[in-house]
Amino acid sequence: MSPPALKPDPVRADALPGTSRHRRRPLASTTHDDDEELLMSGCLGCSCERAAENESGGDRVLLATRVRHNQRAVRDALADLPGVSEPGPGLIEVRGHDPAWVIRTARAALTSVEADEVRALIPAPHRTDLIAQALTASSLTQLAARAEHADLLPLFEDEETAFHAVYQPIVSLTGDSPLPPAGPGPADVVGYEALLRATGPNGPIMPDQLFGAAADAGWLHVLDRVGRTSALRGAAGWLGDATLFVNFLPTTIYRPEVCLATTERAARQAGIDLGQVVFEVTESERVTDLDHLSRVFDYYRQQGCRVALDDLGAGYSSLNMLVRLRPDVVKLDKEIVGRLPDPSSRAVVAAVVEIAASYGGTVLAECIETREQALSARELGVTLGQGWYFGRPQDRRERQDDGTPHRARPTGVASPREALTRSGDDPAVRVPAPRSGSDREVRA
Numbered sequence: 064m065s066p067p068a069l070k071p072d073p074v075r076a077d078a079l080p081g082t083s084r085h086r087r088r089p090l091a092s093t094t095h096d097d098d099e100e101l102l103m104s105g106c107l108g109c110s111c112e113r114a115a116e117n118e119s120g121g122d123r124v125l126l127a128t129r130v131r132h133n134q135r136a137v138r139d140a141l142a143d144l145p146g147v148s149e150p151g152p153g154l155i156e157v158r159g160h161d162p163a164w165v166i167r168t169a170r171a172a173l174t175s176v177e178a179d180e181v182r183a184l185i186p187a188p189h190r191t192d193l194i195a196q197a198l199t200a201s202s203l204t205q206l207a208a209r210a211e212h213a214d215l216l217p218l219f220e221d222e223e224t225a226f227h228a229v230y231q232p233i234v235s236l237t238g239d240s241p242l243p244p245a246g247p248g249p250a251d252v253v254g255y256e257a258l259l260r261a262t263g264p265n266g267p268i269m270p271d272q273l274f275g276a277a278a279d280a281g282w283l284h285v286l287d288r289v290g291r292t293s294a295l296r297g298a299a300g301w302l303g304d305a306t307l308f309v310n311f312l313p314t315t316i317y318r319p320e321v322c323l324a325t326t327e328r329a330a331r332q333a334g335i336d337l338g339q340v341v342f343e344v345t346e347s348e349r350v351t352d353l354d355h356l357s358r359v360f361d362y363y364r365q366q367g368c369r370v371a372l373d374d375l376g377a378g379y380s381s382l383n384m385l386v387r388l389r390p391d392v393v394k395l396d397k398e399i400v401g402r403l404p405d406p407s408s409r410a411v412v413a414a415v416v417e418i419a420a421s422y423g424g425t426v427l428a429e430c431i432e433t434r435e436q437a438l439s440a441r442e443l444g445v446t447l448g449q450g451w452y453f454g455r456p457q458d459r460r461e462r463q464d465d466g467t468p469h470r471a472r473p474t475g476v477a478s479p480r481e482a483l484t485r486s487g488d489d490p491a492v493r494v495p496a497p498r499s500g501s502d503r504e505v506r507a
């Protein structure tokens with residue numbers, strides 16, 4: 064592999080995430096009260112300060128590895144550069160160069176697996192806790208991603224401007240009313256799922272791009288917290304008694320009572336009763352520690368919230384999670400819903416409905432795009448639906464600005480609390496046993 068060109072990069076050191084330009088509160092200068100305040104606001108892991116773990120301002124880079132050929136590859140890439148030394152086994156020190164460029168050069172010399180293994184640190188000159196900084200250093204992969212996506216960091220400086228939630232309606236599939244027609248204006252809206260959107264200086268940022276960058280750079284903790292607070296803040300004033308579904312990544316919650324403090328405060332400020340909120344676990348297939356997730360669920364329930372498992376699929380792990388965690392709401396994976404009324408898909412839905420019914424859980428079919436899918440889901444005992452067939456995510460800010468009133472829930476439709484009741488004994492929303500047969504009962 065030929066070493067990358069050694070020309071210093073025009074990107075300045077202070078463009079690296081976590082540098083003073085981006086920090087609102089330097090960690091080194093926080094007082095005890097500041098620390099308390101940070102903890103109360105949801106812990107370092109949930110706030111922008113987490114991005115400051117490689118805070119800089121200096122021009123020194125330390126790279127550490129336990130793999131000999133990683134060290135060799137990085138050293139070769141930086142071979143002709145003055146200021147490069149190897150002060151110890153597995154350690155490379157670079158002084159006097161733009162850290163962002165050094166990080167990128169080292170990253171380019173390694174495979175992705177190698178770069179994951181290498182720890183990288185840009186020690187902050189004004190900090191004296193080098194050992195702590197070193198022990199909590201990020202991987203070279205993460206630090207390189209932070210340099211690459213540094214343009215996203217200003218978004219976190221003014222979260223309320225840069226981020227907002229859009230809200231996709233969730234409808235009741237039960238009751239005597241016919242299934243709503245496609246398009247806006249479904250009759251039986253009982254709730255909304257909040258989805259995070261971001262706007263940068265050049266316009267909207269695609270969600271995939273935003274979450275992909277956050278995952279690479281280790282900012283998911285921050286983004287997840289922003290997603291929860293934006294969801295609650297944006298629902299103030301119009302939610303009424305509808306249920307609000309808020310996504311969260313359980314791996315970003317270190318300790319629920321601390322990490323979820325900002326979320327609880329956002330709900331209070333928005334005037335939203337926590338009893339109206341369903342927290343749904345995204346990417347549930349990636350959850351490996353069910354005990355931890357169970358503790359998070361317990362905490363949410365103690366606060367009066369309900370919990371949901373998102374993207375529940377056909378795999379053993381999914382059904383195992385369902386049995387272990389008994390979520391109040393089970394959201395069926397879009398692949399399964401998309402294949403309805405295919406017999407194999409019907410069998411999976413029927414199994415999930417049966418398990419959920421055994422403990423009083425509610426099943427929701429996401430990503431419904433056709434009437435046929437909606438009818439099939441309803442016939443199988445799914446009581447809630449969501450998807451473009453019923454309505455796309457809506458930017459409620461526009462609705463508020465132009466004064467359009469939020470359409471009231473029609474009479475005869477179960478209230479959200481009834482529709483999502485844990486006991487499930489409201490006849491309008493009872494989760495029936497799976498059955499086969501015609502769809503007469505649900506025809507318009």
Ligand SMILES: [Ca+2]
Pocket residue numbers: 256310343345373
């Ligand atoms: Ca979701």
